[in-house]
Amino acid sequence: MIERLRPFVPVLDWGRSYTRAALSNDLIAALIVTIMLIPQSLAYALLAGLPPEAGIYASIVPIVLYAIFGTSRSLAVGPVAVVSLMTAATIGQIAEQGTAGYAVAALTLAFLSGGFLLLMGILRLGFLANFLSHPVIAGFITASGILIATSQLKHILGVSAHGHTLPEMLGSLLSHLPELNIITLTLGILATGFLFWVRKSLKPFLRGLGTPPVLADFLTKAGPVAAVIATTVAVWSMDLTGQGVKIVGAVPQSLPPLTLPSFSVDLFRALVVPAILISIIGFVESVSVAQTLAAKKRQRIDPDQELIGLGAANLGAAFTGGYPVTGGFARSVVNFDAGAETPAAGAFTAVGLAIAAVALTPLVYYLPKATLAATIIVAVLSLVDLSILKKTWDYSRADFTAVAVTxxxxxxxxxxxxxxxxxxxxxxxxxxxxxxxxxxxxxxxPGTQHFRNVLRHDVETNPAVVTLRVDESLYFVNARFLEDMVQQRVTEGCTLRHVILLFSAVNEVDFSALESLEAINRRLTDMGVGLHLSEVKGPVMDRLNRTDFPKKLNGQVFLSQYGAWTELTAHC
Incomplete structure (x- = not known):
């Protein structure tokens, strides 16, 4: 029974060989990630328009469920910036922030997202992620980073602004500038500057002082916590709330509650498309990170099982007061660098966050929202990569157009x-x-059995025999293109007697392409020109043999291009 379940429940596989050394490494990694996730989870909940505790809740049960069903040994699952922004953009059109309806919609969005991911995993549809090209993903992530950073400026400035697009946000910020709170702005600028310094310079600074590498790395990861403590103490000791500084306020001191998403048909109808989009983006981001980290340790990621793991994590979030989650780049890299050996590190992180939810939440009462906004801005600006525009422009104008439009x-x-x-x-x-x-x-x-492009190499040709190498599978989109090209080439040579289609790069011929081949054969027959195929792959030939095309072909099917060339040129 266990053997049958093992492919679907990876914990049964890696759990058998779990060692004390792995336990030690996982505990250290969990401690470091927990310290990083406490302020980050609060910040991403703020970005999603939810109470701060929702970020912590979304980082507990989902992590445990992913540890059971996921295949990556380093991926850290929880709220991430892009999904948080998508959540806010989606639910903001349905309910008002701060209302019960808004929280229920977030639970329902997580439920639909989890259900969709789980269904994709069961149907083994992980390959669908390949329909998003890397340049387009890079463009989307870059634009999302700009949107997220801009959306947090209102907390840095201490003003009330709104909007879901860049023009709306900038217009709203400008119109509310008279509300600028200087103290909030000062806290926000100091926190942002400090966090940037921590990210870029703290570790080299500590190493220069002779700090051991492990301790320097730990202190760098804990840098955001220092910003949280310093600004919280400043607000509390100087009573800055009375001067307009907005704070997190009371956060429930409890473990994740049992919650239920709404099963309203109208709400489902409003959320199903955004849930699908969030699922796709979340899966693409997650599996990309997981595969990158797995490759460094020569481990394997199963995309279909990843869908199941992420689906279970989102369903867990829906029933424990959270909102949609996925594998985060920053937290996963930290988890990997900290030495995580197995998904158990994620489970230990969940325990640490649960302790924080019960014991530490009163300490963030005076935490200014400007600090959380600074945390988000520093995190997401690392996602902004405008250099992708120049890279794609230099390499492919089509890819550049796709990136720019996205x-x-x-x-x-x-x-x-x-x-x-x-x-x-x-x-x-x-x-x-x-x-x-x-x-x-x-x-x-010359002197070989190899064939190369006549425009690039000095090769032997025969005016009576033309070989066209097709470097793409043939299907309905390009079938007529091949017809036109053959027709054009045939009309250029009066002495032409044979046309060979070299199919070494053709992996598929669909029905539309088959009809085009039949049309080419008929036209060449009428012109007294033979049509031949060479180096046709087995699966392609098997499919062609199910039809009468090979019988109607006025030429031959050759095993090798050299054999076709030798036989046909010998009679010309």
């Missing part, structure tokens, strides 16, 4: 439009690239 739509129309446009653009980009496949006329390299 960034502009995300900034101008909002996060959901950006995600949707990213998916559509990725698919359209693929269709565009494959609609005009590279087809090269090739000739024989």
């Amino acid at each position: 960034i502009l739509l995300t900034l101008g129309l909002g996060i959901e439009a950006g995600v949707a446009s990213g998916v559509v653009i990725s698919v359209l980009l693929h269709l565009y690239k494959t609609s005009r496949p590279h087809v090269a006329e090739v000739g024989l390299v």
Whole structure:
């Protein structure tokens, strides 16, 4: 029974070989990640428009469930910036922040997201993440980072602003500038500057003082906690709340409560599309991080099982007062660098956060929201990579267009439009690239049996025999393109007697492409020109043999291109 469950419950696999050394490493990693996650979880809940405790709740049970069902040994699951912003953008259109309806909508969004991820995992649809190209993802993440950082400026300035797009946010900030709170601004600037210094310079500074590497690394990871403590003490000791500084306030001192999402059909209808988009983006981000970290230790990630693990984590969030979660880049890297050996490190992190939820929440009463905003800004600005525009411009104008359009739509129309446009653009980009496949006329390299492009190499050719190498699978999008190319090439040579289609790079021929091949065969037959195929892959030939095309072919199917060339040129 256990053997049958092992592929679906990875904890049964790695748990068998769990050692004391792994336990020690996991506990150290959990301590470091817990210290980092306390302020970060509070900050991301603020970004999502939820009470601060929701961030901690969303980081406890989901982590445990992922540790049971996930395959990555370093991925740390919980609230992340992009998903938090998408949550706020989605629910803000349905309910007002601070209301019970808003919190219920967040639970329902997590429930739908978890259900969708779980269904994808059961159906083994992890490959769907490949429909989002890397340039488009980079553009979306960059635009999201800009939106998130801009959305937090209101807390740094101490003003009341709103908006889900960059123009809306900037316009609202400008209109509310007269409300600027100098004390809040000072706290925000100091906290932001300190956090940037911690991220970039604290570790080299400590190493320069002779601090041991492990201690220097630990102190650097704990830097945000120092900002939290310093600004909290400042607000409390100088009674800055009376001067307009907004604080976190009372946070319930309890473990995650048992909650229920809404099963309202109307709410489901309003949230189902955003839930799908959040699931896709969250999965892509999570599996990318997981695969990157796994490769460093020569471990394997199962994308389909990752869907199940993330689905279980989101369902756990829905029933314990949280909101949608995924694997975070920053926390996962910290978890990896801290020496996490197994997913048990995540479970230990959950224990640490549970202790914090019970014992430490009263200490953040005077924590200024400006500090949490600074935490978010410093975290997300590392996601902004405008250099992707120059890189794609230099390499591929099509990719540049996709990146630029994704960034502009995300900034101008909002996060959901950006995600949707990213998916559509990725698919359209693929269709565009494959609609005009590279087809090269090739000739024989003298003294060899190899064939290369006649425009790039000095090769042997025969005016009576033309070989066209098709460098793409053939399907409905590009089938007519091949027809037109063959027709154009045939009309260029009066002495032409044979056309060979070299299929060494063709992995698929769909029905539309089959009809195009039949049309090419008929036209060449009418012109007295033979049509031949060479180096057709087994699966492609198997499918062609199910039809009568091989019988109607006016030429032959050759095992090798050299064999085709030798036989046909011998009779010309």
